[in-house]
Amino acid sequence: MSKSSSIRLPPDLVPEDGRFGSGPARVSVEALDALVETGTSFLGTSHRSKGMRSLVEGIKEGLSTLYDLPEGYEVILGVGGTTTFWDAAAHGLILKRSQHLVFGVFSSKFSSMVAGAPWLDEPTVIAAEPGSHPVAVADPDIDTYAMTHNETSTGVMMPVGRPGSTDALVLVDATSAAGASVVDPLDFDAYYFSPQKAFGSDGGLWLSLCSPAAIDRIQRIETSGRWIPPSLHLAVAVEHSRRGQTANTPGLATLFLLDFQIKHLIEMGGLAAAESHCRAGAKIMYDWADSRSFASPFVSNPAQRSHTTVTIDIEQSIPAAEIVSALAANGIVDLSGYRKLNRNQLRIGTYPNVTLDDLHRLAAAIDYVVERL
């Protein structure tokens, strides 16, 4: 048996909930209990029923409230998660040429997919080293700007905004920021995400908060004659979403848990309260790392540090993988850095469902393990 798996944490260092992943992330036990409560009346029933439609309508209304969406903005949803939305956006939102800010694995996946789409022009890519973020450059040849609110792979957050005074669309991958970050809807045209991160639900669904300009663009491409695979057709998603539906069968549990979490976030005081909770949680971990000789925040500019996914570099002589496995043996899971980033790193999801107490215990637990490795 390796040393790391024989370390037993004293009970007062064990968090109440051991889930600290960056996604899928902590689903509240209250939400799970409420789902179990539904017994024979929900899971296993038709996704075309009236009750189902009102669940989707509730999600749309809840997100409109949470984001204070202006008149004309619409909540669109479909099956497949953010990765699927990228494909749908390449077919149905980008007219000809997009500009991508690339600063980690997720932002680079979208831009390389677009680069391979034969019906689009070669995209402009503005890249930054992992651990920082690039800045968009206004360009009259660009019809779509692609940003990432929080690069989950590196723990870098960037401000959302319109580059210059162009009428180009601004698409924002907000998968690990949405539900935990204040944003002005006038600064984006499509703010899209999957619900398995701050929204404390399960995967397999995408949601997009769309401006009237985004809806116009979808309709304009729809009538242009461009061929679009039906399951990626945003005009179809718009039609279904307006009726409280999805084009094909969604994960019903995902919708249920999402609805529960939206209501929870509204009750806790909305996005401002959620963001300040996450900031307090992230600060616990950044302050801890700053005060330890063997740890340091990966993102050097404090202004670019994420408040939902905290990345912490560990001194080379202490393998982060050993810390991760020692903690896992004590029920504390999903702390690995993003694999492709290839650093001696821990990554901690500090989403709204993660309590500050648990983060204090986590920091103390890491200290305990490191002393004994």
Ligand SMILES: *Cc1c(COP(=O)(O)O)cnc(C)c1O
């Ligand atoms: C998790 C994540 C994705 C991928 O989401 P899927 O639901 O797995 O497609 C994309 N972008 C960002 C920023 C993410 O955090």
